[in-house]
């Protein structure tokens with residue numbers, strides 16, 4: 001084992017990273033608030049307020065009376081009593097808490113939750129999911145979790161056991177288009193353009209490396225987006241991925257198009273085939289080899305305790321140059337706890353990289369750095385017994401594994417062969433987006449002309 005160290009990531013982030021951390025956190029909570037506010041808290045509701053006693057579900061009708069009575073005098077037919085209990089998932093709900101609320105025993109809940117592979121879908125509920133229960137003699141007869149018109153999980157009682165089935169319908173996919181100009185906020189403009197907040201967040205995420213959506217957005221900025229719309233039996237039931245998008249920020253236009261490479265990875269690229277977020281170097285130190293991977297349960301080499309290792313260790317001789325993984329701004333340069341000499345660089349609003357155990361630091365706090373620029377050298381300062389770089393990658397304030405996390409999206413540049421394939425596949429999308437844009441423009445012009453011509457078209461006035 002080459003590398004030995006102690007990490008106190010929590011302290012570093014809390015004490016030395018307040019502003020940017022806060023900004024990122026604000027971003028998340030803003031986004032969440034916006035998302036959550038879409039679903040009013042009161043939605044939840046038991047639509048059938050109480051459990052319906054069974055005798056009311058199937059009332060015994062005195063058939064004899066019906067035959068003698070006149071139609072007018074007949075007792076009104078019993079109100080259609082819905083034997084199902086309908087619940088909507090709200091903040092903080094779990095399958096277990098909802099089923100307990102419905103009066104079910106923990107044993108039953110356990111049986112349902114463990115009724116096979118498909119039942120695992122029940123363990124993560126989303127806000128707004130619909131949970132329908134048919135309860136008989138205090139036990140669930142049937143349970144249906146509806147995530148969307150496309151996806152549901154059905155659980156049926158079979159004697160003393162339950163059987164779960166995950167049902168997924170494939171929708172017809174059409175391409176939707178929306179565009180708008182920002183006057184107050186991106187979310188308001190998105191809503192005006194017909195995008196839900198989730199789609200607006202996706203749009204912002206694509207350009208998160210280039211544009212700081214908290215600080216850089218100005219009135220007059222504009223966007224356009226082409227995305228998948230899901231249809232089922234002719235009815236629009238939801239939306240999927242963004243296929244192509246553009247965003248004009250302070251007069252500069254950024255474009256993105258989605259591409260699934262032949263190895264199956266999907267990422268956003270510029271129309272020229274540049275990876276939008278390739279800006280992060282895969283290895284921020286030359287001639288290094290990985291000596292310890294990202295792990296949430298690693299036995300610490302010095303402390304001999306199980307501790308998360310929220311970074312990647314690159315073993316390299318003392319003095320080896322360490323390079324900034326991407327363009328950004330130094331937000332911390334100094335000594336901190338077990339990290340020893342450490343540099344943190346902020347890239348856009350969402351990303352931060354951290355470089356620990358450095359021998360020498362060659363940048364100052366607040367400095368702008370370019371990708372590949374030397375920021376210091378490999379050392380063993382702090383709690384490390386051998387020279388290595390401890391490298392962390394943070395997304396919105398949380399350490400992620402840069403080698404595995406999809407959100408980091410460090411796609412490799414396209415190879416020559418892949419570029420040809422890229423052009424074929426994306427030219428069609430970009431062309432279609434252009435057409436949709438000009439169709440929308442024509443429609444707007446037509447509308448404006450009709451409005452202007454109206455007085456002339458009606459000579460009587």
Ligand SMILES: [Zn+2]
Nearest residue numbers: 311312313390
């Ligand atoms: Zn480490």
